[in-house]
Amino acid sequence: GAGVSQSPRYKVTKRGQDVALRCDPISGHVSLYWYRQALGQGPEFLTYFNYEAQQDKSGLPNDRFSAERPEGSISTLTIQRTEQRDSAMYRCASSPLRGSLAGEETQYFGPGTRLLVL
Amino acid sequence: AQSVTQLGSHVSVSEGALVLLRCNYSSSVPPYLFWYVQYPNQGLQLLLKYTTGATLVKGINGFEAEFKKSETSFHLTKPSAHMSDAAEYFCAVSEGSGGYNKLIFGAGTRLAVHP
Numbered sequence: 615g616a617g618v619s620q621s622p623r624y625k626v627t628k629r630g631q632d633v634a635l636r637c638d639p640i641s642g643h644v645s646l647y648w649y650r651q652a653l654g655q656g657p658e659f660l661t662y663f664n665y666e667a668q669q670d671k672s673g674l675p676n677d678r679f680s681a682e683r684p685e686g687s688i689s690t691l692t693i694q695r696t697e698q699r700d701s702a703m704y705r706c707a708s709s710p711l712r713g714s715l716a717g718e719e720t721q722y723f724g725p726g727t728r729l730l731v732l
Numbered sequence: 733a734q735s736v737t738q739l740g741s742h743v744s745v746s747e748g749a750l751v752l753l754r755c756n757y758s759s760s761v762p763p764y765l766f767w768y769v770q771y772p773n774q775g776l777q778l779l780l781k782y783t784t785g786a787t788l789v790k791g792i793n794g795f796e797a798e799f800k801k802s803e804t805s806f807h808l809t810k811p812s813a814h815m816s817d818a819a820e821y822f823c824a825v826s827e828g829s830g831g832y833n834k835l836i837f838g839a840g841t842r843l844a845v846h847p
Contacts, residue, residue, distance in 0.1 A: 618775065645832055654741070656822050656837030657776070664832065705775070709833065719833050723768075723775035 616640070618724035620706050626730045627696055635691045635727045639708030646689050647721060648681055651703040663689060696731045703728050734759045734825050738838035745845055751795075751810040753841045755823030758804060764826035765806040766835065767797055771819045779821070782806060793817070818845045 619638045627633050639646050644665060649657035650673075660679070662670040665686035674680070678696075683689040693700055707721040739754040757763055764783050768776040780791025787799040793816075797808045806823060820842045827834040 647834075649835075649837075654839065656736075656824070656839050657835070658837070659834050662832050662834065669832065670834065707776075720766075720778050720781065721833060721835065723777070725773065725775045 618706055618708055618722050620704075620724040620727050622727060623725060624728050624730075626732065628732050629696060629698060631696055632692065632694045633696055633729065635693075635704050635729070637689045637691070637706030637708075637724060639687065639689070639706070640710075640722055641687075643708035643710050643722075645709045645711065645719075645721075646683055647707045647709075648689070648691050649705040649707065651705060651726070653702070657705055660691070693729075696729075698731045701729055701731045734763070734827055734836045736823050736825050736836055736838035738821075738823050738841050740841055741839065742842050742844070745813045745843070747815055747845055747847055748812050751808070751813045751817065751843065753808040753821050753823075753843065755797075755806045755808065755838060756804055757806060757823070757825045759825055764833075765797075765799060766824040766826065767791065767795070767806075767808050768822045768824060768837075769819050770822065770840075776822065779808070813843075813845045815845050815847070818843055 621636045646663040648660040651657040659673040663683040678694045681691045703726045705726045707723045709719045709721045735758045737756045766781045767779040780789045782799045790796045795810045822840045823838045824835040
């Protein structure tokens, strides 16, 4: 079946512009995660959704970053007034479960959106 | 807080040689440990994971890893490297509390395989 998809794959924007990054998880997956990966680093957790509920946003760096998943499926990560330091690969992942077994669960990652802020 | 250290940002081996990618973690609770691989222009793909039970875990493409609690390590090995193994490899530990799986990743190791 189809995997996790993300769009756009590449985004170049000017400093100060807003951007919206889309994630389409695997159908039926309850959990959805966003990560950010700077060049030469591993992915860093941004936020987590259980269905449409945003249950952890502790990794969002500041209030310019927000995310939503209004119908419990597609999610959008929005960055307002972009800055050059926001340049990175943004990754989305989904997994089928939530609950006591969630800690050992496999996350399925999309190909990522590479954001470049000029 | 949990953390992951991957020793060696770049590893180069000859085709047919042993692959050893090192991962050490810190965790105050029994960890769940993962190895993911990233091929160019693709998403991260799970190689293998340790949750409970047998400490030697076998994954896809001939890779395996051993959980050593006393050494807080989860090194990834493959007996004989293939050209197709060239990729970036990430070790991760799970903060599995709260009913979801917040992964903490290492910085990654880029594996090069030469003829």
